[in-house]
Amino acid sequence: FDMELQDHAGAGHDALMAARNQLLALAxxxxxxxxxxxxxxxxxxQLQIDIDQRKAQALGVAIDDINDTLQTAWGSSYVNDFMDRxxxxxxxxxxxxxxxxxxxxxxxxxxxxxxxxxxxxxxFATSRWETGSPRLERYNGYSAVEIVGEAAPxxxxxxxxxxxxxxxxxxxxxxxxxxxxxxxxx
Numbered sequence: 511f512d513m514e515l516q517d518h519a520g521a522g523h524d525a526l527m528a529a530r531n532q533l534l535a536l537a538x539x540x541x542x543x544x545x546x547x548x549x550x551x552x553x554x555x556q557l558q559i560d561i562d563q564r565k566a567q568a569l570g571v572a573i574d575d576i577n578d579t580l581q582t583a584w585g586s587s588y589v590n591d592f593m594d595r596x597x598x599x600x601x602x603x604x605x606x607x608x609x610x611x612x613x614x615x616x617x618x619x620x621x622x623x624x625x626x627x628x629x630x631x632x633x634f635a636t637s638r639w640e641t642g643s644p645r646l647e648r649y650n651g652y653s654a655v656e657i658v659g660e661a662a663p664x665x666x667x668x669x670x671x672x673x674x675x676x677x678x679x680x681x682x683x684x685x686x687x688x689x690x691x692x693x694x695x696x
Contacts, residue, residue, distance in 0.1 A: 545659055
């Protein structure tokens with residue numbers, strides 16, 4: 511079976527992960543279900559950059575310029591094309607590796623303000639580590655996680671699906687399920 515566990519109440523990512531873990535634990539205890547698992551990526555460390563918009567505005571730095579600098583420095587930005595031996599080559603700008611390898615490297619960067627001056631990132635930004643989903647999953651407009659599994663030998667898939675529906679009802683209020691793929695057709 512293939513289902514989406516949905517956060518209908520908007521309880522948030524942490525509550526959805528707790529409900530997912532609770533559902534997987536309940537399914538693991540049921541002998542009529544097997545190989546029930548989350549089909550996706552687990553939470554991972556992420557660098558959160560907090561921009562103090564009031565400070566940035568007071569320093570004459572536009573939010574668009576901050577975003578462009580972050581994108582260009584840690585990612586890359588397409589600039590234009592040039593001809594090389596009859597072939598068109600793309601030009602991308604990116605910060606040199608030694609200036610984008612560590613989270614603290616953000617303190618080495620500057621953004622041009624509206625007066626043409628250079629303002630250090632440290633004047634309006636802070637960074638911290640947090641854990642979060644590497645991919646935001648939604649299904650029918652709700653935050654969701656995909657759960658897949660199988661019926662145990664000798665158990666019909668319809669019975670396994672009925673069991674999963676009853677297990678979801680044991681979760682805190684605000685969580686529901688939707689069947690997907692072949693399970694939706696069944």
